[in-house]
Amino acid sequence: MxxxxxxxxxxxxxxxxxxxxxxxxxxxxxxxxxxxxxxxxxxxxxxxxxxxxxxxxxTVMKVKTPKFRVRAASFETFSVSASSFDMRMNARLGVKNTNFGPYKFDNSTITFFYRGAEVGNAFVPKATAKFLSTKRFNVTINLSSTNLLTNSELGSDFNSGILPLSSTSRLTGKVELMLVMKKKKAVNMNCTMEVSIATHQLQNLKCK
Structure with a gap:
């Protein structure tokens, strides 16, 4: 084909x-x-x-210094004369912890002063302020002018009806974060207050 x-x-x-x-x-x-x-x-x-x-x-890992304060107080006994005073005070204290871990502090002492002169102190037992909380506790202090030197201001303070006091203390302890990190922190208390002789009450309480 x-x-x-x-x-x-x-x-x-x-x-x-x-x-x-x-x-x-x-x-x-x-x-x-x-x-x-x-x-x-x-x-x-x-x-x-x-x-x-x-x-x-x-935020979480930043360690802040807790705050130690006198929060309030009441008096069990209250004896005041023209040149002396003798009181038994029940002070309510607080350790405010703003950290994301507990603050464990050791034993300490709180001291009260009248115009720079010591008039009483009390034992502060060791404890723990839990994270983001305030540890509240009470201490009893005997306040007395027995050891004061002759002070002309005491009579004038009585006449004014106001007894000025101050308190100091120092806590030492550690803040624990994430169960592994521990940071030492010391806390100082500096408070001023007034005792009303007429009402037997604490007033004008300021702490820093």
Whole structure:
């Protein structure tokens, strides 16, 4: 049989590689976009973790000095004369702990003064102020002018009806954070107050 002659204008289809090139380009672009997103996610995560760590270190892990205060007081006995006084005071104390861990403090002493002269003291037992809380406790102090030297101001204070007092104390202890970290903290008390001779009450109590 004679070979069929190729008709004019009819060509055999040539292979087309453009479609394959487009697919490869799209695939590379998708991979590039995925890598870019992954890098952005990792960078965002690192930034987020850094912010969390900074906030954590500035709040939870930052150790603050607790506060030790005379909160109030009442009198069991109250004896005042023109030149002397003898009282038994029940003082309510508080150790305020604003840390995210307990504050354990050792035994101490609280001392009361009249115009700089010691007139009484009491034992402060060791205890623990829990995290973000205030440890409240009472101590009883005998306040007496027996050991005071002759003081002309005592008579004038009695006449004014006000007996000025101050108190000082120092607690030493440790703040525990995350059950592993312990930080030593000393707490100083400095309070001033007035005793009303007429009402037998404490007033104008200020601590710093």
């Amino acid at each position: 004679a070979d069929r002659e190729q008709q004019p204008g009819h060509h055999m289809p040539e292979p087309n590689n453009y479609g394959r090139v487009d697919e490869e380009a799209q695939s590379k672009e998708l991979k590039r976009q995925k890598r870019k997103k992954l890098i952005l996610y990792i960078a965002a995560f690192v930034v987020f973790q850094t912010i969390v760590i900074v906030i954590f270190s500035l």
